[in-house]
Amino acid sequence: MKLLLTSGGVTNPSIxxxxxxxxxxxxxxxxxxxxxxxxxxxxxCGPVSARxxxxxxxxxxxxxxxxxxxxxxxxxxALATIGEERWVPWVRSADVLLVDGGEAAYLCHWMKESGLASLLPSLSETVWVGVSAGSMVMTPRIGADFVQWPGAADDRTLGLVDFSIFxxxxxxxxxxxxxAEKWAAEISGPAYVLDDQSAIRVVDGVAQVVSEGRWRRVPGQAPR
Incomplete structure (x- = not known):
């Protein structure tokens, strides 16, 4: 899968x-x-922003x-209630998945529960465009400060990339x-701090920042 992990979406010509x-x-x-x-x-978030x-x-x-x-x-x-024979072909036939923000731990839960997370490794040509939580869900951890869903066991997410995102x-x-610096110290791994004019392009595991704004890479720290 090809990833375009944004903070605020496709907000400028470079992204x-x-x-x-x-x-x-x-x-x-x-x-x-x-x-x-x-x-x-x-x-x-809620019905107005979702609409x-x-x-x-x-x-x-x-x-x-x-x-x-x-x-x-x-x-x-809804996917678990309709069966994979219906929704998997929809996903496989799509060129791009546009994944909105909100709560990354909640999104991670439903990606696993629905079966979408298991399907992702087979979608080699599909493009995933995440906004905020839609990007953070691909990282190993989001940090305790970003966990807003009471049902979350911890701040761990899918870990399909080896860095976190603020x-x-x-x-x-x-x-x-x-x-962001305080958050990064708690994450203990490499991370990127992005404004809404910045994104990270990931192909074959190689990450490249695309930005017309402000960003910073925070090196990983050894766990305490």
């Missing part, structure tokens, strides 16, 4: 160009599925308002560089 390179074709020729599931697990993402409404739906050959909705909490640098009062 858009990275998306096109991963797709290998214009978005107008690509089929997409959008996944809003992470929204339901976060106390700051905004799915419908492409500002300020939530930048990716879904782009021109796609087709755009569908994949709600992970998103939305300077967007919220609690997302300063000083806050």
């Amino acid at each position: 858009h160009e990275a998306l096109l390179e991963l797709l290998g074709k214009p978005t107008e020729e690509a089929t997409a599925l959008c996944i809003p599931t992470a929204q339901w697990g976060h106390p700051r 905004g993402f799915v419908a492409g409404l500002s300020p939530w739906g930048g990716m879904t308002s782009m021109s796609w050959k087709s755009l569908g909705l994949l709600e992970l909490t 998103p939305h640098l300077d967007v919220f009062p609690e997302n300063t560089m000083a806050d």
Whole structure:
């Protein structure tokens, strides 16, 4: 799977160009599925923001308002009730999965529960575009400060990449560089701090920062 792990979405020409390179074709020729599931697990999100993402409404739906050959909705909490024979072909036929933010631990739970997490290694040509929690879910840990879902056992996520992500640098009062440094010390592994004009492109395990804003790589620290 090819990854475009963003903080705020496809927010500038550089990130858009990275998306096109991963797709290998214009978005107008690509089929997409959008996944809003992470929204339901976060106390700051809900029906209004979830609808905004799915419908492409500002300020939530930048990716879904782009021109796609087709755009569908994949709600992970429903998949276990309909059977893999229905939903797996939908995922396999999609060129790109657009995964919204919200609560990464909740998203991780439903990726495992639905079976999507197990399917990902076989999707070698599919592009995963994450926003915030939709990016963080691919990392080993998100840090205790980002766990907002009471059902989470801890801050561990899928670990499909070997670094963690601190998103939305300077967007919220609690997302300063000083806050990121404290968070990184608790993570104890390599991490990237990203503002909403930054993203990480990952192909064959190689990570490359794409940015028109502010970002920082924080080296890993030995566990205490």
